[in-house]
Structures are given as C-alpha cells and as structure tokens.
Amino acid sequence: MRTLALGALAALALTAAPLHAQHLGEVPRTDPTDSAPRGEVLEWTTPQGQPYWYRLPESSSRKKPSLVLMLHGTGLNHGWSFWNYPIANGTFRGDDIVISPDGLTPGQGETFNFVQGTKDGDQIVGLIELFRERFDVGNVYLYGHSQGAFFCYWFAGEHPELVDGIVAHAGNVLDVKHSKLSRSKVAIGILHADSDQVVPVDCATRTEAIYREEGYEKLKCWIVEGIRPEAGHWPLPTHVATMFEWLDEVCTSDASQAVDVARSALRRNPPDFALAARIANEARATIKKYKGDDKDRVVELLELVEEALANSAANAWAQARIGFNEHEEGKQPGVYAADVRWAQRMFGQVEKFQEVAKQPGRLFEKHDKLFEKLERIKDKDSKSYAKSLLDALEEGYLSTAWDEAHAAAVARCEDGWRPLDDLPERLEALAAANGTEPVTGVVLFTHMGFQNFCAEHPQLLAVD
Numbered sequence: 001m002r003t004l005a006l007g008a009l010a011a012l013a014l015t016a017a018p019l020h021a022q023h024l025g026e027v028p029r030t031d032p033t034d035s036a037p038r039g040e041v042l043e044w045t046t047p048q049g050q051p052y053w054y055r056l057p058e059s060s061s062r063k064k065p066s067l068v069l070m071l072h073g074t075g076l077n078h079g080w081s082f083w084n085y086p087i088a089n090g091t092f093r094g095d096d097i098v099i100s101p102d103g104l105t106p107g108q109g110e111t112f113n114f115v116q117g118t119k120d121g122d123q124i125v126g127l128i129e130l131f132r133e134r135f136d137v138g139n140v141y142l143y144g145h146s147q148g149a150f151f152c153y154w155f156a157g158e159h160p161e162l163v164d165g166i167v168a169h170a171g172n173v174l175d176v177k178h179s180k181l182s183r184s185k186v187a188i189g190i191l192h193a194d195s196d197q198v199v200p201v202d203c204a205t206r207t208e209a210i211y212r213e214e215g216y217e218k219l220k221c222w223i224v225e226g227i228r229p230e231a232g233h234w235p236l237p238t239h240v241a242t243m244f245e246w247l248d249e250v251c252t253s254d255a256s257q258a259v260d261v262a263r264s265a266l267r268r269n270p271p272d273f274a275l276a277a278r279i280a281n282e283a284r285a286t287i288k289k290y291k292g293d294d295k296d297r298v299v300e301l302l303e304l305v306e307e308a309l310a311n312s313a314a315n316a317w318a319q320a321r322i323g324f325n326e327h328e329e330g331k332q333p334g335v336y337a338a339d340v341r342w343a344q345r346m347f348g349q350v351e352k353f354q355e356v357a358k359q360p361g362r363l364f365e366k367h368d369k370l371f372e373k374l375e376r377i378k379d380k381d382s383k384s385y386a387k388s389l390l391d392a393l394e395e396g397y398l399s400t401a402w403d404e405a406h407a408a409a410v411a412r413c414e415d416g417w418r419p420l421d422d423l424p425e426r427l428e429a430l431a432a433a434n435g436t437e438p439v440t441g442v443v444l445f446t447h448m449g450f451q452n453f454c455a456e457h458p459q460l461l462a463v464d
C-alpha cells in the first residue's frame with residue numbers, strides 16, 4: 001500500500017487552503033449560547049483549552065438543526081474547515097450548527113492532531129454534549145479529512161450513542177469497535193478520490209469491505225474519478241455536501257433504537273445518566289407510534305431504563321441534599337454546591353428528580369438566569385463582563401452552568417486574559433468556596449446504587 005510521510009501529507013493539504021478573510025486570532029470570541037450571533041463565524045475554547053470555530057444557522061428549515069463537527073487532517077488547525085468549505089456564508093450546511101475544533105495531540109509546529117484515544121475522544125464528547133445541552137439539536141454528524149477521517153471511524157465505534165453518521169474523506173479504518181448499536185444506528189459515508197497520492201484509494205475499498213462484512217445497515221462508498229493527481233487529497237466541497245445529504249436521508253431513528261442508545265449510555269464507565277435520561281424521554285414520547293414486532297420488549301426495556309434513572313436520581317439527591325441543607329440554614333453550600341450541580345446536571349430531566357428536588361426548583365432557575373443574563377453581554381473581553389462573570393459565579397453557585405463558566409474563565413486567564421488584575425486570584429477563591437468536584441460521595445453512592453440495581457436487573461445492560 002502506497003503512503004507518504006506525514007510532513008508531505010500536511011504540505012499537500014495546506015496548499016488546498018484558499019486565500020481567506022478570517023485569520024486565527026481575529027474571529028470574535030463568543031460563548032455558544034442562544035444569544036450568540038447567528039450566521040457568523042465565532043470562536044470559543046474547550047475546557048481542555050483548545051480554540052474552535054463555530055457557526056450557528058441564521059434560521060433553520062429543520063425542526064431540529066443537525067450538529068456537524070468538521071475534523072481536519074495532520075499538521076492543520078481549526079480554521080481549515082472554514083477556509084476550505086463555504087460554511088461562513090451558509091452555503092455549506094446552512095441549516096445546521098457547524099463546529100471546527102482542533103485535536104489535543106501535538107503535531108507539527110503549533111498544530112494539534114486528532115488521534116484515536118480517550119484524550120482526543122473526550123474533547124469531542126464534551127463538545128457534542130455541550131452543544132446538545134445548549135441547543136435543541138437533532139442528528140450529530142462528523143466529517144473528517146485524512147487523519148480526521150481515521151479519527152471519525154474510531155470515534156463512531158467508541159461512541160455510537162452520540163453519533164448518527166460520519167463522512168470519512170481520504171481516510172482509513174484501523175482499530176474500530178463494531179457493536180450492535182453501531183451497525184444499526186451509525187451511517188458510514190466513505191469518500192475518496194481515486195487519484196489520492198497521500199492516502200491510497202485502496203484504503204477506501206478495504207474500509208468498505210470491512211463495514212459491509214460487519215453488517216452495517218447504512219453504508220455508502222463514493223470513489224471520485226477525474227480529479228487530477230496533485231489535487232487528489234484536497235477538499236471536495238460539492239461531493240462532501242452530497243454525502244451529507246445522504247446522511248440526512250438515512251439517519252432516522254425510532255423508539256427501539258432510542259432505547260438501545262439509552263442503554264448504551266448507561267453502559268459507559270462512568271454511566272452517562274444525563275444522556276440516558278434525555279434519550280429515554282424521547283423514546284417515551286414516540287413509543288405509542290412504534291410498530292415493530294419487538295414492541296413488548298422495547299416497552300419493557302424502556303420501563304427498566306426509567307426505573308433505573310428514577311432510583312439513581314433519588315439516591316443522588318439524597319446525597320446532594322447534605323450540601324443543600326446548608327443553604328436552608330442560611331449559609332452558602334460551599335464546596336457541597338458541586339454535589340448539587342452534579343446531581344441536577346445528571347438527573348434534571350428525570351421526573352423523580354424533579355419531584356424530590358421540587359423545593360429548590362425556583363432557586364435553580366434563579367441561579368441559571370444569572371448566567372443567561374451574563375451571556376447577553378456582547379463584549380466578552382471587557383471589564384464589565386469580567387465583573388458580571390464574577391458576580392454570576394458568586395451568586396449562581398447552584399447553576400449547572402457554573403462549572404463550565406468557571407473552567408472557561410480559568411483557561412482564558414491562562415492564555416493571558418486580564419481585564420481585572422486580580423481575576424485569577426478571585427477565580428481561585430470562588431473554586432475554593434463553591435467546589436469544582438463533588439465531595440460528599442454523591443457520585444460514589446449514586447454509582448454504587450446503580451450497580452446494585454443492574455445486578456438485580458441484568459437485562460438492562462446486557463449486550464443483545
């Protein structure tokens with residue numbers, strides 16, 4: 001099989017980037033919320049400290065916009081996708097939310113690559129979960145070019161509960177998991193130019209054969225002919241757009257698949273209660289319309305998922321209550337606030353949690369509104385924004401937005417952001433006062449209770 005050195009790969013890919021108006025460091029920094037400008041290229045930073053560009057749709061003809069993550073190849077950066085695909089003007093996936101991140105694995109010079117493994121994988125998981133929390137997102141798609149395509153194959157196998165489809169362009173499949181959920185849920189789009197001189201086209205045909213042999217229900221391989229050899233590894237905007245249209249056609253789900261996704265979320269280590277709760281709610285809303293022959297089984301498993309979540313939610317609140325009691329006594333919960341935030345973040349969508357946490361419900365809303373107000377401030381570099389941020393962090397200690405807002409502020413300070421001279425010290429003091437990790441055992445006892453439940457109901461996590 002023909003290959004070229006990584007340096008040659010990067011040099012060839014870089015020549016594909018056209019002249020552009022948006023340069024690194026010149027894109028407005030805006031936290032991705034409902035108040036962020038629509039139809040504009042914006043920048044923000046992951047909790048791991050890596051910058052990414054994103055664009056929200058000006059409007060969407062879809063009931064729920066898809067979330068599209070564009071992953072670049074070796075030796076490139078997060079600007080690559082916007083420079084090579086017409087994302088900024090809305091021509092490419094204009095109805096959707098488009099994100100272009102960097103990896104975490106150091107590459108050539110100051111670049112970062114996407115490499116199969118938990119470090120790079122967890123960052124992409126976090127981005128998907130962040131945008132799903134903040135926006136009413138439908139399908140989740142990944143596009144990867146070259147090394148980004150290698151990563152897409154791996155990520156879809158590791159996290160089929162998070163991904164609906166991928167377009168892997170000029171890549172190759174290596175060590176990938178193939179689960180029942182992956183085979184039925186994740187659409188695999190393979191795109192390759194037959195003249196590619198960096199990653200040979202043999203990789204595409206081999207990859208297609210592997211996925212076909214594994215029995216994937218949604219699979220498409222497109223070998224593009226007629227591309228001159230020197231451009232064989234370059235971006236293909238028209239062809240990529242067509243592959244995404246194919247994803248739109250085949251990426252549909254029903255109650256049975258939703259239940260499988262919820263169970264897969266609970267199989268994670270640690271379990272993703274928040275994702276399982278959201279998907280279980282979606283399954284409950286559509287279960288009456290489900291006509292499959294296995295409806296009795298699907299209903300039984302859905303009820304089991306709901307029961308497990310209800311039990312875990314009650315257990316979590318019982319532990320988090322230790323911290324909330326301090327608030328009722330007229331004291332700020334202190335480090336115990338992190339326990340309350342964790343419980344609410346994990347089980348806020350569970351009916352049982354809403355029932356047992358009814359008393360502080362209004363307080364949660366009050367604290368959330370402080371961060372909603374904060375995001376309406378347009379100049380995120382100003383002193384007034386920094387002061388409002390500190391006020392929100394001090395007064396909104398029970399909001400689920402607290403942890404991310406604090407982590408993002410710390411990361412910006414580490415990059416040199418200093419609208420207030422004492423900002424780093426005040427952020428450190430707020431962390432000490434409000435906690436950044438649960439401390440009462442809320443996580444431990446919730447997980448132990450969940451494992452006990454699973455031991456009594458082994459079919460919940462059984463791999464079909």
